[in-house]
Structure formats: C-alpha cells, structure tokens
Amino acid sequence: MTISSFIPPQRTLMGPGPSDVSAQVLSALARPTIGHLDPLFIGMMDEVKSLLQYAFQTENEFTLALSAPGSAGMEACFVNLVTPEDTVIVCQNGVFGSRMAENVKRIGANLVLVERQWGRAVDPQQLQQALLAHPEAKFVAFVHAETSTGALSDAKTLCEVARRHDCLTIVDAVTSLGGVELKVDEWGIDAIYAGSQKCLSCVPGISPISFSEQAVQVIKQRKTPVPSWFLDQSLVMAYWSGEGKRVYHHTAPVNSLYALHESLVMLKNEELENAWQRHQQMHQQLAQGLKELGLEYVVPANERLPQLNTVYIPQGADDAKVRQYLLEHYNLEIGAGLGLFAGKAWRIGLMGFSARKENVALCLAALKDALV
Numbered sequence: 001m002t003i004s005s006f007i008p009p010q011r012t013l014m015g016p017g018p019s020d021v022s023a024q025v026l027s028a029l030a031r032p033t034i035g036h037l038d039p040l041f042i043g044m045m046d047e048v049k050s051l052l053q054y055a056f057q058t059e060n061e062f063t064l065a066l067s068a069p070g071s072a073g074m075e076a077c078f079v080n081l082v083t084p085e086d087t088v089i090v091c092q093n094g095v096f097g098s099r100m101a102e103n104v105k106r107i108g109a110n111l112v113l114v115e116r117q118w119g120r121a122v123d124p125q126q127l128q129q130a131l132l133a134h135p136e137a138k139f140v141a142f143v144h145a146e147t148s149t150g151a152l153s154d155a156k157t158l159c160e161v162a163r164r165h166d167c168l169t170i171v172d173a174v175t176s177l178g179g180v181e182l183k184v185d186e187w188g189i190d191a192i193y194a195g196s197q198k199c200l201s202c203v204p205g206i207s208p209i210s211f212s213e214q215a216v217q218v219i220k221q222r223k224t225p226v227p228s229w230f231l232d233q234s235l236v237m238a239y240w241s242g243e244g245k246r247v248y249h250h251t252a253p254v255n256s257l258y259a260l261h262e263s264l265v266m267l268k269n270e271e272l273e274n275a276w277q278r279h280q281q282m283h284q285q286l287a288q289g290l291k292e293l294g295l296e297y298v299v300p301a302n303e304r305l306p307q308l309n310t311v312y313i314p315q316g317a318d319d320a321k322v323r324q325y326l327l328e329h330y331n332l333e334i335g336a337g338l339g340l341f342a343g344k345a346w347r348i349g350l351m352g353f354s355a356r357k358e359n360v361a362l363c364l365a366a367l368k369d370a371l372v
C-alpha cells in the first residue's frame, strides 16, 4: 500500500481553536530549521520572551513559551507552585475549571471548589465567601475565558479579592490572551498560562506562561522537588534565561517558535488594544447576524467572550448534520458543545486571524443556508 503526502483542505476555522493561521505565520514555519542552541535561535527566543511580556502586559522576568500545549502550561503552574499541604480555591464554571480542580486533587492538596452555573462568569462574592471560610487558602485559581461556555470572568476583580486574602493567583488565559483585555502586572496575576492556537493564531502546541516574582520565590522555597521533571520551571528557565550560557533541557520546537515569533510580531504591529477592539467589533457584527437568524446566546451579554460565541442549537436542527454541512459545503468549522453543552450548543470562534469581516459574513451565510 502506498501512502501519499497528506494535503489538508483549506478550512475556515471558527471553532474553539485552533483558529485560522495566516499565510504570514505559515511561511515563518517553513523557514530552514536551525539548531536550538544556535546563537541566532537563542536571540530569537529572547525576542519571543519580550514579545510575550508585551502580550501579557508584564515585566515578569519569568516569561517564556513552554514547548507543549495549553494543558501543559496549566500543569506547569500547579505542579511547580502547589504542594500537598496547601489549600487551593478553584473557581469552576466550566470544563477548564474542572481540569484545574483535577490538577489540585492529583497533587494531593486541599481543594476548595467555588462553583458557578455553566455559562456564567465566576462570582467575586462567592470567592470572597470561600476565602473568609478558608483563611488557610494559599492560592486562588480561575479561568479567565471559559472556552467550554463562552463566559468571560472579571479577572481584575478576582485577583483583587484574592490578594486581599494574601492568596496567589493562578489564571488560565488560554483563550483570553490577545483577544480581550488582560493586564498581568496591573491586575497582580501570579501565574498565568495561555495557548498559541487561539487569539494568537499560531499553530497549536505551545503554551506561553509567566510567573510573578512572588510565584518564583514560592518555587525557589520548595522543600521537595517538583514532581514533574519536564515541567520543572527552574530547569526550563535555565534553558530560556537571557544571561549566561543556556543549559540544554529539551529540544525546543524550533519552527513552531518561528511561527509564534511571527504571530507575536503581528500582534505587536497591530497593537494589543486594537486587537481587543477588533475582536469586540467582529463579535458585535456576528451577534447581530445570529440574532437575525433567531439563535440565542448561552451567556448573558455583559459576561460574553467576544472571541467565543456559544449559542443554543435551535429546535429541530441536527447538531452533527449542520456542522457536517458547513464543513462539506463551506469548508467552515464551528465547534460542538462541550461538557454540559454537548449536543445543546454550538461554539463559534472569532479568535485572532479568524476575527475578520469575511469570516463573520461567511459564517452567517453558511448557517442561514444550513438551517433552512
């Protein structure tokens, strides 16, 4: 049997990620592979770090791109910071909050759950009550942009509440980075992880992360080694550190980092505020069109993520058949519901390079056709 090259179709990606990757980023990926300890590559890594500091709005020295997907970024935050004697408050309003809770359980730490109905933002009042009931809590963890529901939580207020109770914060920004306002230093976020494949519109498989000085101190003062060798950030940092000699830790995904560099250059050129505004504008246009099609949002208007629009599947429409129709006739991918919303909702992404007028128009026309 001969197996030939795999040539994927040209899809328009309007699901929960990955998002459309621009030709500019794809061409960066195809540049010649060089050694991961080549001085020129190391220089590029330094630029990735400073571009990430810009994207995260932080001066954190400990800011880098983990050679693994967002889930590894999440695990890196938990395994480095949390030890079995700690109490961690996890705010859970969807699938990705549940995964944070799972990390805490697997470490053997004391988990306190602050649960909110799926489709709603995390409630700062509920967090405040949990903190009063658990003065021993050391960390507060929450998902800024819950991709399973399309809810945006008020990260600034949640961090303020956590800090008033002397807790460090662990924040999932996988879907928020580059798509909505996010200010790591101003909001006092201690550990944050993101993903390359959402609003940065890079290829999947890289997780930008950043730790505050206080979080770094917590890692330095650990009495036991980090239980994961690959995710031990003291080792990873020696590989990424700007000064002195790089210490080999693993082989970085060289070409994927070219792509991340390119996508971050595009973000810097556009400027963060403009990117946030573009996501908001495209969301407004899409929301108007979805309303005209009679589709209803899951999330209340003031808690909605512009980059992930979750709408109930209308009565009489066949979930799988509609999505298949969009793929076959329009090369358009929208997302199925996840967790509690499986079979009940669609998730329409407007992330990064996908947040464009032509995508909004295509999606509305295709849905209109599919739903007749």
Ligand code: PLP
Pocket (backbone or CB within 6 Å): 016, 017, 069, 070, 071, 072, 074, 096, 143, 145, 146, 147, 148, 172, 174, 175, 195, 204, 205
């Ligand atoms: N957290 C959130 C909010 C996500 O949306 C995702 C992926 O969709 C992840 C974490 C996990 O990221 P990855 O799939 O890159 O491992």
